[in-house]
Amino acid sequence: MTQARLGLTLGPVLFLWDEARWRDFYFRMADEGEVDTVVLGEVVCSKRDHFHLASMPEIIDRLTAAGKTVRLATLGLVTLERERKSVRKLAEQEDYEVEVGELSAVAALAGKPHAVGPLVNVYNAATAKVLAGKGATSICLPPELPVSSIQTIVRGTPGMAFEVFAFGRVPLAISARCAHARIKGLTKDNCQFVCGSDPDGLPVDTLDDQQFLALNGVQTMSSTCLSLLGDVASLRAAGVDSLRLSPQVCDMVEVARLFRAAADGAIGPIEAMARLGRAYPDMRFSNGFFHGVAGHEFVA
């Protein structure tokens, strides 16, 4: 029986990486990363925009030359006038598909075909159909959805391509307040871009030394790294089209290679997870959301 090929999408870098790290990462992913689609852009904090604008054209060229499809993501939380303008600007360009971070971008796209990012609340097929009617052609579902919901949504929305967040620290919350700046004695307006000093997130532990969360500017993430590497069979059965890999400070080329191999059935889940542990040493993995239990848990 031939199965449809599971695609791989490299999500946007959610952390503030300095320009050199950022450019090197994308060059390497362009040259060696076995991903089909690459989503670029700042989705967490608009104050970071200027860090990567200069190298963006170069990155896009390198990725497209390597045969990757490039998508441009809009911000997840839009409150300021200049943020609204930047959403509209992205929506107006015709060169690349836009991935919407919240619904003002859908309004700005005015029916033009687009992708929907994981921060948009799509919990059922009825919502997916509303978005389809506004031009969405693909949706990355929210990470907190269990596989039962994923399957029901996919089956209930024929013609829509569905993506699932399959690797990376889970974006759990976003705030107007920057806890990352606050911890360093600063406020959001005068943050000095301190989140840049924690390129893989700033760990937040409990008072009993349990690893719990990670700060990424105004975003709060999981301490664990979500991995659905061992769940590829269920993802396929649920009818998912593509898996999203969210960049972390680890060997992302190897991560993509493992997901590709697992998706193609070239390696089994146990070997895949063992190799993932070597690609991202000292990291605890989770897949609880997918299995309908607490998100931090790992269900083997």
Add this chain to the structure above:
Amino acid sequence: MELICPAGTPAAFRDAIEVGADAVYCGFRDETNARNFPGLNFSRAELETSIAFARQRKVKTLVAINTFMRAGDEALWESAVDDAAALGADAVILADLGLIAYAAEKHPGLRLHLSVQAGAANADHVNFLVDAFGIKRAVLPRVLTIAEVAALTRQARCETEVFVFGGLCVMEEGRCSLSSYATGKSPNMHGVCSPASHVRYRKDGPEMVSELGEFTINRFPETEAAGYPTICKGRFVAEGEDGYIFEDPVSLDAMAHLDALQEAGVAALKIEGRQRGRSYVAKVVSEIRRQLDAAGPVVAGDALRRMSEGQRTTQGSYDKRWR
């Protein structure tokens, strides 16, 4: 400005009306609303009686159906909308895009309010829903400054409503999975945040430890009252130092901004607290009613602060420095 008051029970509903609510919001006794707590909320019959009581006193009833429909179980949410409409609710407060579309199509005469859980934080987002579904009012997320509330209200093609008192979400509403990360129970899907079923208090020597699921959320010395383990108001360790990393155990008090909100053109002020008891609702509503009706500047009073969780308050995002 209308004063929108919470009611977790029919008794609190009547109390809120007696002390000056212009509208009362409540939900059905299931996961279709964001305060799905044991012993709270309304049966269909209770809602019918309550709406009749409100009608006699010219007070509106708003029904919150503001969680996200679980895939495959949409009928539960759809029937909540159908029943709210049939029982004569003056508006339904919705967050789920699919449910909003359903309500707009099935009940064209029903007034739709956009729940804070929809996280519509800019005028383009709000207007998109006004144009697509005829939303009449948007409850704004607690991420905006007063100036941003004013700008949004100017540009929105519908009314706006803001929270002025009660529990404070530190994270943007409708986009927070902290609770489900720790417990598997989520505000968006189950209508609970840091659910009591997963809360445990444990003595450890002289300290009281509050836990949510497997995680320690705070430790209290004997001299300090043990608070409820809500994740965003917990005490954690980062960079070797412990503290309230997201927010202290405070609640929102924006009474000092009533004039500014009025000037901004905000249509309605909302009090949080469907899970709070009758005395909270009665005292808070009457005090805020008194302040709204009084001429001249408002004096932030101790009377309200004493009603707050933790008895400490913040102006939240309304004050730019909060960020």
